[in-house]
Amino acid sequence: MINADPSELDKFSQLAHRWWDPTSEFKPLHEINPLRLEWIDRLAALSGKKVLDIGCGGGILAEAMAGKGADVTGIDLSDKALGVARLHLLESGCKVDYRKTSAEELADAEAGTFDVVTCMEMLEHVPDPSSVVAACAALVKPGGHVFFSTINRNPKAYLFAVIGAEYVLKMLPKGTHEYAKFIKPSDLSRWAVSVGLPPDELIGMSYNLLTQRYSLGADTSVNYLMHTVRVA
Template sequence: MSAINADPAELQKFSELAHRWWDPASEFKPLHDINPLRLGWINGKADLLDKTVLDVGCGGGILAESMASAGARVTGIDLSEKALSVARLHLFESGLSVDYRLISAEDLAEEMPAHFDVVTCMEMLEHVPDPASTIAACARLVKPGGHVFFSTLNRNLKAYVQAIIGAEYVLNMLPRGTHEYAKFIKPSELSRHCRNAGLDTHELIGLSYNPLSRVYSLGRDTDVNYLLHTRRA
């Protein structure tokens, strides 16, 4: 078993909120709002039907369940027992099938190398001590030619103002302290980590929020939130 690539304070923070994961009016409202966009983009690139899919850092299972509903055979992994308990409990309500496991991406990569058609790692890299380690594990987990999807936050003044000052302190969209600016990752840095792990980058796309219309959209603006589609060579 490898050393756990996780920040205990981060795990504690999300564990304390775990019971609210499936409340669309809770602190997790942004995840509920952006999930149709994430799912549609991933499905458009990888066609999830009958695919073997891994969701790394699945939390309470919002994306994992939606990929299962699109016809994928989904495994979700996380290091928060409380979040996984909530995810498993919600399966009784949704009637979907997802295999949830308490294990790190690094350890699962040792156990199941080159096993998955698709790997997703969304809104997680900015919360771990060593994102390059997580990226390398995702690359080992996917089959040659398979798809790996990441999403995270850019590191610049605009991202700091919108994602921390705006979202956490002004609009109260997220609990204060959700994000730490120093852990934000520039697209060039993420792309470099991916190349080093043997992943070819295919598309970089931005995720934007309009505070007036309260609507999220995908587009060219990668200044704050962005998603990256890669494939294993």
């Protein structure tokens, strides 16, 4: 069985045509992309690396990593999102290999293939996130880098990521996130360690209501990113 929720795929497929509109429901992704790109590049030096972006959607991060000189493969299970991603390559001139497959399926076929694996804003949308973490470990080369980003599970995260972002500020469509699927850093760390991906860095991402800007810092209480390195 594919590790995917049909309702989640349908939700994002319905919005796929708006992936590259920086004023659309995907505005937050466009705004955080420079931050997460520079963080990834600082830790993994993307130029010349073979990179896999899991849950690539319309390709915002995948294209940006290709722009840094990486050889990027992007995978997703949404035909519509992948269609938009491929069309955007005609505008940008970037080179990304987009494929419709799951992380688990690709791990069976291409284990130990990639220098860098990214899985950003995706784990909180699948039925079994630990299975995706295990697939990431299988896909990356020994000594390679795996990056995750997701949302913490606590009352503050519910207030900010669901009530605030979806209902008050309307930064995201209502129903984008389900609180029960949020993931504590301790759980993500445990899953990662169990498959040979000891965490190397944990960092938070915060939104300032006054400046309306995102920043990386020590506060991991809502959004956070984790860098792991595959045990050789």
